[in-house]
Amino acid sequence: MKQGLFTILENAPLTGRVSLLRLEGDSSGITAPGQFADVQLPGLFLRRPFSVCDWEEGSLTLLYEAVGKGTELLRTLPAGTELDLLTGLGNGFTLEDSGDAPLLIGGGTGVSPLYGLAKAFLERGLRPRVILGFRRREEMVFWERFAALGLPPTVTTEDGSFGIRGFVTAAMALPHSSVYACGPEAMLRAVAKTSDKPGQLSFDRRMGCGFGACMGCTIATTQGPKRVCKDGPVFRKEEILW
Amino acid sequence: MVNLSTTLCGIALDNPVIPASGTFGYGYEFAELYDINCLGTFSFKGTTREPRFGNPTPRIAEASAGMLNAVGLQNPGVDAVIREELPKLKAVFHKPVIANVSGFSVEEYAQVCAKLDREEQVGWLEVNISCPNVHGGGMSFGTDPAAAAEVVRAVKAVTTKPVLVKLSPNVTDIVAIARACEAAGADGLSLINTLMAMRIDLKTRRPVLANVTGGLSGPALFPLALRMVWQVSRAVKIPVVGLGGVSSAEDVLEMLLAGACAVQVGAANLRDPYACKRILDALPAALDRYGFDTIQDCIGGAHHG
Structure with a gap:
């Protein structure tokens, strides 16, 4: 996990509700695809978690759907706006045992x-x-x-x-x-x-902290209760108790 | 260098900044970010006799200047806490720690406290009689002076460590509960826990939280918490730890002036994992700006004159 300030490079609607957010800043906290970023928004208390879509040195891209107060506010923020992000959150996907297809x-x-x-x-x-x-x-x-x-x-x-x-x-x-x-x-x-x-x-859950401290986003697994934000958001399908 | 030291029930603290239970886990998530030994101490996640899954999700909701949680005391149970969590805690934190304890009966509080009493690193037991998110336990002990006193007496009988009682704001007269705890032998009080609250989702027309209600925390709570700390510290002689929406060094000073000898920081840790460190780093300058030489000069200052 890394905390840092990012600047909006692009915040563009792709459809009526879904937007693409490109941010400039230190993306070195990200270590695997499937990790997420937790974004602090002006005037809101809780951060909002979004999967990282893509990243390279010095920038990252998020995709989000306007579904509530936080994401609707996010849509209004113009390029140049500075945002406080936690990056490199969660485990991400494991590629090693994918097989060849x-x-x-x-x-x-x-x-x-x-x-x-x-x-x-x-x-x-x-x-x-x-x-x-x-x-x-x-x-x-x-x-x-x-x-x-x-x-x-x-x-x-x-x-x-x-x-x-x-x-x-x-x-x-x-x-x-x-x-x-x-x-x-x-x-x-x-x-x-x-x-x-x-x-x-x-998995997606309403989260409190995003880094494993509050037990707000718990999911039931064969290994007991797990935190979607810290032990996930990626889980093996065999371990989920549906 | 400003002297930030204070004392909590006879145990020295390097400074008055203490992460509150349920917002700091067992410390090690935060220890990845900074050396948490800079903190006065911290209160680890609420512990019960049996493992608890907690409430269904969603457990979290946004509020103006705050948040609601209905976690419901998720924890692995006291035996697993002692066996698995405390060794990991010890690896990253080297000072006495506050063990937060919850229960569903007087016996359970005593049994959990008796087990934690044997742990060397546990400096204080913080008896949570104020969790609003479980049924048949927690807050039901904290809203009645006689029931609160019964829990305190049972716990005091099984431990030699200082016992803090964490009080609920969901009462008509918090002073009456505080006095009952003091009379029953409590060594200190921490207040306040969260305020029972709810949100409704306009799209679904249903409560946001699966538990329907949850505990409100965050800056919205601060003036209410401060008022209760003020009232309670006038009414009792035992030390008071102030918490509820503390988010800045200035908030710490207000809590100390209202009579708290130390301050816990809760929801702010979830918004900003560096919150306690930032508050601590800002504290010397804030003391200096308002003309205090030490923390001791500040404590209870608003009651004088």
């Missing part, structure tokens, strides 16, 4: 950490398959960026307005050696049930 599955803004994960797999010479699920065509984000990485995703939409109609599980017949997923909890559960291969799932 990892399958990446993102739902909605859950596609965010899978982008950084896809890049990390490519650096290791592995070409993961990607499934992205959205409610409807207008809410699709990042599919073209995965395509630009040379990983054209299979897209599902709940209303059938683009790609395969249905949930991400409708596209999961692809052969794979492991699954990596981030999205709504119902999606994670469905993914865990549909695949018989090892899986890593990234």
Whole structure:
């Protein structure tokens, strides 16, 4: 974990509700794809946690959906605004035991950490398959960026307005050696049930601190109660007590 | 160099800044960031006899100048705390520590305290009779003078360590509870715990917290906490530890002037993991600015004259 001041380089809406936030600052606290950043917002007490989508030296990118007071406020902040961030939070994804055909599955803004994960797999010479699920065509984000990485995703939409109609599980017949997923909890559960291969799932919770002190974001696992912020946000699908 | 030292129930503290229970774990998350031995001491996560999962999530909600929590005393139970957490704590913190204890019966408080009494690093027992987030325990002992006194007597019978009683603000007359604890043998009081509160999600029209209610903490609470510290420290002779929304060195000075001999910092640690260190670093200059040579000059100062 590292605390630092970041400056907004870009805060651009991608769809009606989802925005991309690019920040300049010391990103050296980030050690793995799937970790998150906890952002302090002016006038709010609690920080807001967001998965890191992508990072390089001196900058990082977050993807967020305006769902409440904090994220709606965040949308109004212009480039040049300074923000206090905790970075390098959580465990992130483990790439080592993916096998040779990892399958990446993102739902909605859950596609965010899978982008950084896809890049990390490519650096290791592995070409993961990607499934992205959205409610409807207008809410699709990042599919073209995965395509630009040379990983054209299979897209599902709940209303059938683009790609395969249905949930991400409708596209999961692809052969794979492991699954990596981030999205709504119902999606994670469905993914865990549909695949018989090892899986890593990234969870979202309302958090107090984001670094393991307050026990606000506990999840029940086979190893007892775990902190989503510190022991996760990524858990192996076998350890979750649904 | 300004002298920041103070005393809590006969045990010297290098300074009056103490992270509050439930906001600092067992210290080691914070020890990754800075040397936590700079702190006066800290109060570790509330401990019960049995392991507790705590409440369902969501457990956390935002408030104006504060937050709500309904964690519900999640902890691995006293035996695991002693076996697994205290050795890890000892590796990063080398001063006497405050053991925070909760229970669902008088016997449970006494049993947990008896076990923690045998731990060398435990300097004080802080008996939490004020958790608003569990049913049938915690706060039910802290809202009735006779029940509070019963817990204090049972705990005092099993320990030679100083016993602090952590008081609830969710009462009509906190002074009556404080006096009952003092009469029953409490060595000190820490106040206040969180204020029972709730939020409703306008989109779902349901309470935000799965537990419906939770404890309000943070700066919103500070003036209320200060008033209670003022009232209680006028009414009792035992030391008072002030807490509730403390977020700055100036807040520390107000608490000391109101009569506290030391100050706990809670919610601020969750917003800023360096909060206690920043408060401590700012304390000498704040004392100097307001004309105090030592912490001792400050304690209870607002009651004089």
